[in-house]
Amino acid sequence: MTRAPQKRRLVTRARLLEAAQNLIAEKGHDALRVEDVVAKAGVAKGTFFSHFEDKDRLLSEIIGADMHASLEKMAAQQPATIQKMADAHQPYFDVIAQNRTTVDVTVRYSGAAAIEDLGPITMAFGRHLDVVADWMENMPAGQLRTDLDTAFLAEGIQAFAVQAIALNFCALHSSVEISDRFRAYLEAWLAPSR
Amino acid sequence: MTRAPQKRRLVTRARLLEAAQNLIAEKGHDALRVEDVVAKAGVAKGTFFSHFEDKDRLLSEIIGADMHASLEKMAAQQPATIQKMADAHQPYFDVIAQNRTTVDVTVRYSGAAAIEDLGPITMAFGRHLDVVADWMENMPAGQLRTDLDTAFLAEGIQAFAVQAIALNFCALHSSVEISDRFRAYLEAWLAPSR
Amino acid sequence: MTRAPQKRRLVTRARLLEAAQNLIAEKGHDALRVEDVVAKAGVAKGTFFSHFEDKDRLLSEIIGADMHASLEKMAAQQPATIQKMADAHQPYFDVIAQNRTTVDVTVRYSGAAAIEDLGPITMAFGRHLDVVADWMENMPAGQLRTDLDTAFLAEGIQAFAVQAIALNFCALHSSVEISDRFRAYLEAWLAPSR
Amino acid sequence: MTRAPQKRRLVTRARLLEAAQNLIAEKGHDALRVEDVVAKAGVAKGTFFSHFEDKDRLLSEIIGADMHASLEKMAAQQPATIQKMADAHQPYFDVIAQNRTTVDVTVRYSGAAAIEDLGPITMAFGRHLDVVADWMENMPAGQLRTDLDTAFLAEGIQAFAVQAIALNFCALHSSVEISDRFRAYLEAWLAPSR
DNA sequence: TATGAATGAGCGTTCATTCAT
DNA sequence: TATGAATGAACGCTCATTCAT
Numbered sequence: 136m137t138r139a140p141q142k143r144r145l146v147t148r149a150r151l152l153e154a155a156q157n158l159i160a161e162k163g164h165d166a167l168r169v170e171d172v173v174a175k176a177g178v179a180k181g182t183f184f185s186h187f188e189d190k191d192r193l194l195s196e197i198i199g200a201d202m203h204a205s206l207e208k209m210a211a212q213q214p215a216t217i218q219k220m221a222d223a224h225q226p227y228f229d230v231i232a233q234n235r236t237t238v239d240v241t242v243r244y245s246g247a248a249a250i251e252d253l254g255p256i257t258m259a260f261g262r263h264l265d266v267v268a269d270w271m272e273n274m275p276a277g278q279l280r281t282d283l284d285t286a287f288l289a290e291g292i293q294a295f296a297v298q299a300i301a302l303n304f305c306a307l308h309s310s311v312e313i314s315d316r317f318r319a320y321l322e323a324w325l326a327p328s329r
Numbered sequence: 330m331t332r333a334p335q336k337r338r339l340v341t342r343a344r345l346l347e348a349a350q351n352l353i354a355e356k357g358h359d360a361l362r363v364e365d366v367v368a369k370a371g372v373a374k375g376t377f378f379s380h381f382e383d384k385d386r387l388l389s390e391i392i393g394a395d396m397h398a399s400l401e402k403m404a405a406q407q408p409a410t411i412q413k414m415a416d417a418h419q420p421y422f423d424v425i426a427q428n429r430t431t432v433d434v435t436v437r438y439s440g441a442a443a444i445e446d447l448g449p450i451t452m453a454f455g456r457h458l459d460v461v462a463d464w465m466e467n468m469p470a471g472q473l474r475t476d477l478d479t480a481f482l483a484e485g486i487q488a489f490a491v492q493a494i495a496l497n498f499c500a501l502h503s504s505v506e507i508s509d510r511f512r513a514y515l516e517a518w519l520a521p522s523r
Numbered sequence: 524m525t526r527a528p529q530k531r532r533l534v535t536r537a538r539l540l541e542a543a544q545n546l547i548a549e550k551g552h553d554a555l556r557v558e559d560v561v562a563k564a565g566v567a568k569g570t571f572f573s574h575f576e577d578k579d580r581l582l583s584e585i586i587g588a589d590m591h592a593s594l595e596k597m598a599a600q601q602p603a604t605i606q607k608m609a610d611a612h613q614p615y616f617d618v619i620a621q622n623r624t625t626v627d628v629t630v631r632y633s634g635a636a637a638i639e640d641l642g643p644i645t646m647a648f649g650r651h652l653d654v655v656a657d658w659m660e661n662m663p664a665g666q667l668r669t670d671l672d673t674a675f676l677a678e679g680i681q682a683f684a685v686q687a688i689a690l691n692f693c694a695l696h697s698s699v700e701i702s703d704r705f706r707a708y709l710e711a712w713l714a715p716s717r
Numbered sequence: 718m719t720r721a722p723q724k725r726r727l728v729t730r731a732r733l734l735e736a737a738q739n740l741i742a743e744k745g746h747d748a749l750r751v752e753d754v755v756a757k758a759g760v761a762k763g764t765f766f767s768h769f770e771d772k773d774r775l776l777s778e779i780i781g782a783d784m785h786a787s788l789e790k791m792a793a794q795q796p797a798t799i800q801k802m803a804d805a806h807q808p809y810f811d812v813i814a815q816n817r818t819t820v821d822v823t824v825r826y827s828g829a830a831a832i833e834d835l836g837p838i839t840m841a842f843g844r845h846l847d848v849v850a851d852w853m854e855n856m857p858a859g860q861l862r863t864d865l866d867t868a869f870l871a872e873g874i875q876a877f878a879v880q881a882i883a884l885n886f887c888a889l890h891s892s893v894e895i896s897d898r899f900r901a902y903l904e905a906w907l908a909p910s911r
Numbered sequence: 912t913a914t915g916a917a918t919g920a921g922c923g924t925t926c927a928t929t930c931a932t
Numbered sequence: 933t934a935t936g937a938a939t940g941a942a943c944g945c946t947c948a949t950t951c952a953t
Binding site for chain 5: 335337362363364374375378383384
């Protein structure tokens with residue numbers, strides 16, 4: 136029977152997370168070193184690993200939390216048009232397109248990781264599907280194509296979100312903004328008539 | 330004034346690439362060791378790094394070449410329907426979805442990399458857009474929606490290809506096959522009427 | 524707040540030093556390889572570099588210790604004449620003039636190095652000054668010139684020691700032995716009357 | 718029968734030397750790379766080694782030339798006192814104490830190098846002995862001790878010159894200037910009465 | 912629970928020097 | 933004579949992770 140974690144433990148965990156967040160804010164995700172985190176948190180290296188399975192787990196916990204926060208902002212809205220749906224993704228893009236690491240990690244966890252347990256990022260992707268599916272359920276009639284269910288359409292939206300972000304980092308297409316590109320994709324994917 | 334490389338240099342480069350390809354065939358991408366490559370190629374380690382910036386570059390050169398090869402196979406065809414377009418992607422998926430390394434490298438270079446020079450994989454992604462756009466240009470009338478130009482539609486196809494591959498590795502959706510999923514996406518994206 | 528190193532750390536450090544000393548005894552200073560040291564000490568390579576900045580530092584630590592040992596032998600004596608002072612330097616010369624590496628490292632650290640922290644060799648040079656100054660303080664009256672203080676005279680002795688060693692390796696003067704040359708220098712530098 | 722070098726060869730050699738000198742002026746002696754030299758001179762690497770036995774040879778050629786130049790300045794003078802002799806060394810110190818490499822190389826070549834043929838630096842040291850011996854020969858009577866011949870005294874001067882320079886780079890004694898220290902040494906070494 | 916010393920396999924690097932063309 | 937591709941033996945380093953205390 137696992138008992139509730141002691142208070143000290145929770146404090147240590149919080150200090151580690153805070154230290155990591157500060158370091159990320161200073162130097163970016165990919166410059167994050169366990170060594171620095173424990174130094175800043177004032178604990179030993181071993182302690183880190185008694186709190187987090189590995190560094191990736193810490194990282195995805197932080198990124199996942201950021202993603203969730205942005206998704207809750209989205210969930211609080213109910214866009215009435217496709218364009219507004221696209222625009223409502225801004226907080227989400229802000230999190231994911233922060234820098235190369237966030238893009239890498241998210242694109243990768245959008246599926247490619249050999250994950251057994253559903254980590255915070257995978258969960259966030261699931262939440263994204265739910266949020267946009269929900270939006271579509273509650274949209275004024277006539278806005279959306281009706282030949283496909285919202286779950287499927289949501290997957291498409293996810294694909295275009297990733298595509299928009301990825302291409303934004305790509306030398307071949309750097310000229311167009313994420314959001315402009317995304318808006319065009321969604322219109323093409325979701326509009327009812329042709 | 331950089332003059333053309335001498336023949337010997339080209340030969341050495343080819344030997345390194347061949348050695349690497351053989352080792353990958355034997356043990357997989359992630360078991361590739363620079364040490365082994367130079368041993369097999371019969372050159373010094375210094376030589377390796379005078380030919381390739383780092384191991385990742387060699388890897389992307391090889392994977393990029395594989396992608397190009399599969400794309401040329403695709404380019405040699407002219408699918409007549411959306412379904413056949415989807416199916417014609419098989420060689421492409423076979424290359425990218427070989428294993429975790431290929432997926433990782435590909436997805437990363439799909440745009441997420443902060444690449445200044447256009448690497449072979451980025452080039453391959455560009456080629457993919459061209460190939461499918463070309464297909465669509467030459468399809469029998471009535472197969473495709475006509476409200477969007479083929480370049481734009483091609484980007485969508487790319488998005489769904491990445492999505493299909495990524496999701497295939499993802500715990501949330503592992504049950505469905507890449508190609509089935511991809512077929513459904515393309516139908517929804519490209520079919521003319523709803 | 525750096526706390527005192529744990530016992531295990533000290534043991535490991537000692538093992539590394541011992542391994543290096545044995546290898547040097549076997550094959551000489553310039554045949555010393557980090558790889559061999561860690562193999563002999565039975566530790567990982569990373570451990571080596573967590574204990575010593577680089578190979579040079581290990582080397583200077585060992586040579587410095589040898590110098591110190593020879594200086595302690597010298598300190599245990601009290602030569603009564605200039606000639607005996609010169610002769611008493613033999614253990615010191617034996618250490619420094621062992622081979623080209625010892626000469627190089629020593630000469631270099633004799634001051635030429637841009638060292639911020641005082642390394643073991645620099646410390647040994649300081650100790651040398653103290654030892655010979657001490658000798659001179661306790662010499663029978665009338666042996667030494669009295670117009671200069673012993674600290675200054677000690678610097679001169681050091682200069683001639685380096686000169687003697689250096690010239691010994693030099694094509695211009697190779698015929699005369701270190702100790703003969705050194706004896707003549709000291710006589711000229713220290714004797715009271717002219 | 719070795720014929721006179723062709724004009725082109727001399728030009729190439731001069732270009733190499735000039736390139737090296739410029740690079741040294743820019744980045745210091747220890748940052749000198751053969752690669753950079755040949756690039757700047759606009760010749761191939763192999764050419765370098767057809768002109769200079771090895772890099773060290775080039776370096777000692779340049780430093781040796783600098784030393785010789787400063788020694789000729791010294792030779793043109795005839796100091797009348799010990800103090801003036803010390804002061805007259807300034808151009809010499811300026812060359813040798815330029816930076817860590819010049820100190821290393823000269824201290825080392827002051828004897829420590831395994832040199833078979835007498836390189837330019839060894840020659841310069843020999844020239845130094847001659848110059849100061851000459852000075853002493855032509856000094857007004859009564860300035861110098863007379864119990865030792867000038868050749869021997871010259872060696873002592875050399876020893877103190879090296880000592881002064883070396884200690885100047887040394888953390889233990891950094892406070893006093895080269896020339897002050899040197900003046901005191903010479904006075905003590907050369908003055909006639911005590 | 913926390914500690915922190917040790918791990919370890921491999922990468923990237925160095926760069927003077929050689930040698931076949 | 934000049935060329936420049938190739939050499940090669942270490943070195944330094946990385947840094948997440950483990951594990952005995």
